[in-house]
Amino acid sequence: MKIILAGLFLFSVLGSIPGSDRYGLAGGYSILWLLMMYLVGAYLKLHGYPHLKNVVYLGIYFLASLANLLISDSLSWVKVRFLHGDDKLFLGVVIAYTNPLLVLEAVCLFIWLLRFPIKSLWLQKSLLSLSPLSFGAYLLQTNPFVYTIITGAYTRLSIMKPWWLVLAVLGLAILWLLAGCLLDYVRNLIFRKLKTQGMFNHKVIKSILTEPSRT
Template sequence: MNTIRYHEQRNYGIDLAKWVSMFMVVTLHNLLNGGVLLRTSLSLGNLSYWFLENICIVGVNVFALISGFLIVNKQVNMRRLIKLWKVVVFWSVVPTIFVMLLTCNWNLLDIIKSFFPFVLGRYWYFNAYVGLFLCIPFLNVGIQKLDTKYLRITLVAFILISSTVGMINNFFLESGYSVFWLVILYLVGAYVRMNRSNFKKIDSLMLIFVIITMASLSLIAEILSVRLSLDITLWISYNSPFVIVQSLAMFILFERIELSNNLLRRILIKFTPLTFSVYLIDSNITIYKKVIHSSFEFIRSQPVILGHMEVLLISTVLFVIFILCDYLRLRLFKLLRLE
């Protein structure tokens, strides 16, 4: 009965947001690392891929917002972090050895390094998440103790500074690749959870409009940056003002989604916990540099619409493969009692 009750109370919109976020991460890697996207070309086709990148760039932010939304009212357990660390090590080691096995190109040093992903910073998000995780007990107490108005003012100040001073890296956010940025997003996600009724008043069509508008503004800023020989990457940093607003709009939009289809519910319950491993496999340094790197350059020569279809199809196939791989990993862990 407890399991059924828990599933009935489950926020399936958040589950969907996790799926979409990790799909976006895969798409981002395919666009830039895969060789589809060129940083300086202003051709119509390349601009369309820039726009797709701008739509997908919010994936990491949304995933971090979800953490605050889900954990603000919970007790954290160090076992959860250790459990996640074992998965990180697994997906750091196994693909590395597998690719070497396929290519017959063995490198003992790379294999040894793959056993120490945290120490060597192989997965920036996991390293930053460890810092966030250790702060969560203090953050949760602070959130509960603070007056709602004061918390809102503090968060607005954080976001304003992060998207201005922080955007030029003088707030030491490292373009969002930092513990501090995940902490800010955690607080924002927690605030949304505590004020859900207020955010539900925002019309869904308005949220969609905001998402498209912010991605378009990013595109305009990127075009101007190229023409003026400025740093284009500022506009796709996780703490860009456009990316922040777009991330929040997308998160709020998905949070309100309700699902009644039992089959979809069962799929989400079973596979959503595996979505983080999509990032781990896709970002494995061997996969990233030797498998995905420049593998999709051929798409640039395709008609624009066909090219976009190919990017999304390849991303979907990779996403499904990675999910299934982690399902096999989960079965193996249960067999070996590593869960």
């Protein structure tokens, strides 16, 4: 626990200072930050979490979100008042994966969703099947090749009316999620097929590596 807290302090608190990337976190798109999140998830799975009421976790989530926006607004005011910059929000601070408040929001929302009662067996099975595949959506969008293609591709959405803009953003997010899940599902099928054919059998690989050369 102490190691995880120390890592979060170094990478999340110190690493999220605007204008600096001393640990090469790239706003949360680096393997180092991904490893840090794996450690947090592993700790929650092995040791559990404080058994607070669901409303407490949800309240912390909303309070952290509000604090995040207030800090962003304050930074914007300082930028305009003293640095003579534009009046745009410091969105880079608000939405950065390494933002400590965003990490707190994510953990609280994750725990709240874990404890959310789902009575439908069909829905339970669907979520259990989709959850491992959803990571494919993250990997797809953070792929350098894909990221280069989609950069600036959605600027035309800014001219939409507010309600249409909300629907368009939600629709595109769902499409990206489904596309990522589908690709990860196909990848799993391919690897299972290769495994059943013995290509990933450790005994076969060992025999190939240890077989003496016949030349």
